[in-house]
Amino acid sequence: xxxxxxxxxxxxxxxxxxxxxxxxxxxxxxxxxxxxxxxxxxxxxxxxxxxxxxxxxxxxxxxxxxxxxxxxxxxxxxxxxxxxxxxxxxxxxxxxxxxxxxxxxxxxxxxxxxxxxxxxxxxxxxxxxxxxxxxxxxxxxxxxxxxxxxxxxxxxxxxxxxxxxxxxxxxxxxxxxxxxxxxxxxxxxxxxxxxxxxxxxxxxxxxxxxxxxxxxxxxxxxxxxxxxxxxxxxxxxxxxxxxxxxxxxxxxxxxxxxxxxxxxxxxxxxxxxxxxxxxxxxxxxxxxxxxxxxxxxxxxxxxxxxxxxxxxxxxxxxxxxxxxxxxxxxxxxxxxxxxxxxxxxxxxxxxxxxxxxxxxxxxxxxxxxxxxxxxxxxxxxxxxxxxxxxxxxxxxxxxxxxxxxxxxxxxxxxxxxxxxxxxxxxxxxxxxxxxxxxxxxxxxxxxxxxxxxxxxxxxxxxxxxxxxxxxxxxxxxxxxxxxxxxxxxxx
Amino acid sequence: xxxxxxxxxxxxxxxxxxxxxxxxxxxxxxxxxxxxxxxxxxxxxxxxxxxxxxxxxxxxxxxxxxxxxxxxxxxxxxxxxxxxxxxxxxxxxxxxxxxxxxxxxxxxxxxxxxxxxxxxxxxxxxxxxxxxxxxxxxxxxxxxxxxxxxxxxxxxxxxxxxxxxxxxxxxxxxxxxxxxxxxxxxxxxxxxxxxxxxxxxxxxxxxxxxxxxxxxxxxx
Numbered sequence: 001x002x003x004x005x006x007x008x009x010x011x012x013x014x015x016x017x018x019x020x021x022x023x024x025x026x027x028x029x030x031x032x033x034x035x036x037x038x039x040x041x042x043x044x045x046x047x048x049x050x051x052x053x054x055x056x057x058x059x060x061x062x063x064x065x066x067x068x069x070x071x072x073x074x075x076x077x078x079x080x081x082x083x084x085x086x087x088x089x090x091x092x093x094x095x096x097x098x099x100x101x102x103x104x105x106x107x108x109x110x111x112x113x114x115x116x117x118x119x120x121x122x123x124x125x126x127x128x129x130x131x132x133x134x135x136x137x138x139x140x141x142x143x144x145x146x147x148x149x150x151x152x153x154x155x156x157x158x159x160x161x162x163x164x165x166x167x168x169x170x171x172x173x174x175x176x177x178x179x180x181x182x183x184x185x186x187x188x189x190x191x192x193x194x195x196x197x198x199x200x201x202x203x204x205x206x207x208x209x210x211x212x213x214x215x216x217x218x219x220x221x222x223x224x225x226x227x228x229x230x231x232x233x234x235x236x237x238x239x240x241x242x243x244x245x246x247x248x249x250x251x252x253x254x255x256x257x258x259x260x261x262x263x264x265x266x267x268x269x270x271x272x273x274x275x276x277x278x279x280x281x282x283x284x285x286x287x288x289x290x291x292x293x294x295x296x297x298x299x300x301x302x303x304x305x306x307x308x309x310x311x312x313x314x315x316x317x318x319x320x321x322x323x324x325x326x327x328x329x330x331x332x333x334x335x336x337x338x339x340x341x342x343x344x345x346x347x348x349x350x351x352x353x354x355x356x357x358x359x360x361x362x363x364x365x366x367x368x369x370x371x372x373x374x375x376x377x378x379x380x381x382x383x384x385x386x387x388x389x390x391x392x393x394x395x396x397x398x399x400x401x402x403x404x405x406x407x408x409x410x411x412x413x414x415x416x417x418x419x420x421x422x423x424x425x426x427x428x429x430x431x432x433x434x435x436x437x438x439x440x441x442x443x444x445x446x447x448x449x450x451x452x453x454x455x456x457x458x459x460x461x462x463x464x465x466x467x468x469x470x471x472x473x474x475x476x477x478x479x480x481x482x483x484x485x486x487x488x489x490x491x
Numbered sequence: 492x493x494x495x496x497x498x499x500x501x502x503x504x505x506x507x508x509x510x511x512x513x514x515x516x517x518x519x520x521x522x523x524x525x526x527x528x529x530x531x532x533x534x535x536x537x538x539x540x541x542x543x544x545x546x547x548x549x550x551x552x553x554x555x556x557x558x559x560x561x562x563x564x565x566x567x568x569x570x571x572x573x574x575x576x577x578x579x580x581x582x583x584x585x586x587x588x589x590x591x592x593x594x595x596x597x598x599x600x601x602x603x604x605x606x607x608x609x610x611x612x613x614x615x616x617x618x619x620x621x622x623x624x625x626x627x628x629x630x631x632x633x634x635x636x637x638x639x640x641x642x643x644x645x646x647x648x649x650x651x652x653x654x655x656x657x658x659x660x661x662x663x664x665x666x667x668x669x670x671x672x673x674x675x676x677x678x679x680x681x682x683x684x685x686x687x688x689x690x691x692x693x694x695x696x697x698x699x700x701x702x703x704x705x706x707x708x709x710x711x
Contacts, residue, residue, distance in 0.1 A: 178621025225606035229630060258548070258684040258703060260612045260622055264628045268612075269604045272628035275644070276637050327646075487636050 003197050007131035008205045011098035012142045012187050014074035016045030018025075018065060018097070018150055020088050021080035021391035022056045023454075029103055029151040030079035033139065034059060040155045047073065049088075065091035074131075076100040077139075077149050080105070082117060086124055093128040100125065102135035103151055108193040109136055117403035122196045137192025138168025143185055144211045150190075159184020159461075160293045164202035166191050167246070170218040173285050181445075182458040186211040198223065200231025204354070207238040213399075214239055214295040216288060220246040233277040240295040240481055241279040244288040245270055262318050278484035280477045290470055291477040293463040298437040300482040303381035306333035306475065307374050308355035308468075311367070312389030316355030319384055319441075319468035326476050328483070338377045345369055358387075364419075368426035375430045375438060382437045382479075384471050389444040389453030392471035396448065417452040420490035424456035424464075439475060442463035496683050496707035500545045500583050504685075504704035511678070512671035513687065514664075515699050518588035523573075524566030530587035531565040539588045539700065540565065541571040545581030551618055559590060591698045593657050596689035599668050599678055599697075601631070603683050608710050609676050611669050613641045615650065616689040623647075631673050638666035642702055657697035668697050680709035 017037060021030035034048055034057055048069050050061035062068055065076075065088055076092040078085060082104050087098060107118035118135065125132040133140065139150020152168070156178035165171045168190035178185045178339035187206065191199050192444060199217050206215040215235060222228045234240050248267045274281040282288035306323045308331070310316030323331045334354045342356065345366055351357035356374060358366065376384050395416035398409045405413075431438035445454040445464035457464035465471035505515050519530040520543060531538045542555040550556050551665065555575060560568050569585045576582035603609050608631050614626030627641035642651065642665050651660045668690065675683050685704040700703030 183699070222606060226608060229607055258600060258602065258686040258705060259598060259688050260686050261602040261684050262621060263598070263614060263624060264600075264602040264604065264610050264612045265628050266604070266606065267605055268626060268628040269610050269630070272610065272641075273630055275627075275640065276629050327648075388525070442560065487640075 001126055001196070002130045003205075004200055005205070005208070007098050007129075007200075010074035010097070011101065011131055011133055011140060011189070012147070012205070012209075013145045014044055014099065014147065016047065016071050016073040017042065017075045017077055017147070018047040018049065018068065018073050018092065018095075020049045020065065020076060020078045020084075020147075021202075022048035022050050023062050023079075024050070024054050024061065028079070031056065032129055032151050033077055033079055033103075033149060035320050036148045036153070036155065040146055042084070042146045044145070044147075045071065045073065046187055066094065068095060071095055073097050074099060074488060075149070076273050078102045078104055079151070080104065085121065088468055089128055089130060091123055093130060093389060098129060099131040099133065101133040101137060101140055101149060102192070103137060103139070104134070105136045107135045107196060118193065118195045132196040133189065134192030135195060138171060138190035140190075141171075141185065141188040143187075147295035154179050156188070157184040158186070160186050160211065160296045162186045162202075162206035162209065162212040162215045163217070164191060164199045164206070164215065165189075165218040166194060166199060166220045167218055169193070170244070170285065174216055174289055177285070177289040180449075181293060181463050183297060183461070183463050194223070194454065198228070198231075200228045200235075203235035203241060204231050206233040212239065214292050215241045217241065218244045218246065218288075227453075227463060229273055229277075229452040232279055236277045236279040240292075242282055242288050242292045242477070243274060243279055244282050244285065269291065278481060278488075282477070286470065287473055290463060290465065290474045294439075294474040294478055295481070296439070297462045298439070298478065299431065299435045300485075301382045301437050301475070301479050302435075302482065304479045304483070305327050305379060305381045306330065306472075307332045307380045307383050308372055309358075309370065309383055309385045310355050311358050311360065311390065313357055313359075315386045315468060316351070316357050319386060319472065320355045322472040323384075324467050326472060329472065329476055332380050335377060335379045338373060338379070341373050342370060345373075367423045368430075371426050371430045371438070373432045375436055380436070382475055383427075383431075383439070384468060384475070385423075385427050385438055385440045386442065386468055388427070388457070389420050389442050389448075389451045392420035392452045393444060393448060396451065420451065420453035421456040425460065428457070428460045428462055437475060437478060439465055440473040441468040441471040443467060493558050496705050498546055498548060499543065499704040499706065500581070501543045501547070501550075501586055501702060502583065503545075504702040506698075507679070507701075507704055508671070508675055508685065508687075508702055511675040512699065513668055513675075513699055515702070515704070516589045516591045517551060518586050520584045520586055521569065522584045524570045527569035527585055527587055528565040529560055531560065531562040533565050534587060534589050535559050537590055538565070539590055540572060541586045541588065541701075542576055542580070542691060543583050543586045544576060545583065547580045547582075550701070568630075579696040588700060591691045591693050591700050593691040593693040593698075594657060594658070595650050595692040597665070597692065597697060598626070598686070599672060599699075600687055601672050601682060601685035601708060604630075609682075611672050611676075612631040613638075613665065613669060614647070615645060615647050620688060629690070631676050633673050635666055638669040641669065642666070660692055660697075661695045668699070681706045683707040
């Protein structure tokens with residue numbers, strides 16, 4: 001049975017949460033969950049059960065859920081053993097609770113007996129009208145509601161990427177990337193055993209969720225292929241969906257009577273499904289997160305012609321190679337009128353080609369002006385901008401060196417830092433003004449994240465790509481999605 | 492192969508699929524040497540001779556395909572092929588087929604995915620198809636735009652443009668083959684798998700010179 005929108009709202013935007021099994025021991029899941037819930041600043045009502053009725057983290061617990069006041073309570077978060085679960089669920093239903101998240105293990109993952117217990121659990125939740133998330137899950141996060149109901153860290157910054165995963169580990173991975181890059185999360189949920197509610201159900205909810213602009217999911221085994229395909233198609237028809245699939249190389253070749261049968265492997269079939277519904281398939285955690293972060297923060301390109309803008313030679317050349325090698329992107333030819341306009345701004349030694357290499361010829365205002373000319377040109381659909389942060393990186397060395405602030409260093413450090421922040425802001429401004437993606441890429445985003453260049457990209461809410469290759473890969477995903485929609489009359 | 496499936500002979504496979512619009516080379520089924528010779532003469536020019544039976548898969552590997560057979564040699568080659576048949580092959584005769592000339596070979600087909608159900612496949616074909624494994628798969632049913640994207644997805648795009656004096660592959664004609672396979676599966680849910688290998692590109696357009704259909708329980 002599919003969960004109702006009201007049940008999913010109870011899971012992601014509960015008015016009150018009850019933690020069952022709130023322990024006084026700071027190493028136990030029940031304690032950790034209550035801690036995370038309170039520490040993240042959840043604004044709703046918080047209740048908890050504890051066999052002794054102890055006070056935990058300032059919350060007066062009750063020994064039995066039925067002893068709680070009448071709420072409103074929407075979400076039950078279970079950190080107690082399986083034997084207690086049916087009683088808890090009945091008491092929760094009596095309090096009007098319509099969603100339960102179970103961290104409890106020992107169900108479908110634990111042999112035949114566990115599978116039987118899981119089937120009973122699903123039936124009981126159906127009977128009580130409770131959405132069953134998990135069991136054997138890690139938790140649920142909803143930044144818009146200040147909700148961090150999970151047995152692990154982190155609590156990511158708010159944003160519009162929604163995460164659903166068959167493995168709780170990857171919920172953490174994606175949220176850690178969110179913390180690292182500043183590109184935020186709207187909702188995140190670990191599906192656990194997905195006894196009743198699967199990744200596909202969450203994707204459908206995210207597609208209708210106004211707080212979400214893109215979904216990011218990790219899947220492994222798929223219990224019901226046609227149902228998942230329908231969920232994915234429905235979700236991807238509304239918003240970008242980025243998928244990472246585990247077990248892609250398992251199963252290998254099939255014994256088949258036909259060549260087609262042995263060539264149409266599980267992995268290629270899943271890949272085909274993604275292409276057919278316009279979902280993005282990524283091969284790694286970084287690629288998946290960066291694709292999602294791009295959809296969340298950049299406009300979709302209208303075409304595939306990419307201009308590379310660089311302040312230094314080698315970077316531009318290699319990035320141009322990456323664009324050329326990409327099966328779906330093209331290096332934009334440098335139009336004569338654009339070359340003529342750039343001639344006015346740059347010294348004669350500039351590249352006069354794509355990559356547009358400024359050849360160190362930039363003065364105070366050159367980079368923002370070049371960005372604007374390039375991004376506004378009708379033959380350019382997207383820009384990859386390299387070299388942001390170089391000046392500020394030198395400034396850092398000066399600031400930390402023994403001569404600062406004398407010898408004029410204070411003034412030049414301040415100038416360099418302001419300039420790089422300005423370049424980063426200019427990239428975003430011109431992107432917003434033109435409706436074209438402008439991707440800033442530099443390893444300084446990782447090497448020195450507080451460099452004013454990457455820091456300004458982050459402050460603007462965008463992703464500073466840690467390498468040009470990764471920016472090109474993300475851009476490729478955006479273009480494929482845009483092309484998919486264009487070909488089907490979607491955008 | 493699941494035990495509950497059975498394969499159709501090459502000729503029956505072709506006549507089933509031709510009904511849905513899969514393009515095939517001209518051919519005649521004969522049962523002896525003299526008829527083979529007459530058939531080569533009527534098709535005109537050297538022909539491909541293949542042993543045909545209800546349960547013969549992987550004909551090339553077994554040496555049951557002879558190419559470029561002239562009218563003079565046809566009777567001898569046909570008799571040779573007939574005597575190479577094994578009892579379990581269910582031999583129905585020798586197919587005398589027009590030689591389709593084209594440097595490029597594709598593979599197209601249908602397979603039933605245990606998770607997602609019927610799928611359609613397009614790839615670089617011929618005897619190296621499985622080794623090259625440059626293929627695109629989609630769940631059925633497919634729309635024309637999906638079929639066109641399957642061709643675009645193949646890695647060996649240089650094979651698809653103008654090639655060794657032959658024109659570029661016509662994307663619409665390839666999409667037509669995939670859509671025809673989709674119609675076949677929609678009408679015949681008992682189709683478990685189809686192989687069209689090779690799908691020779693002649694003057695830019697695909698022509699199937701072999702077909703193998705496997706039937707079984709209808710897909711749910």
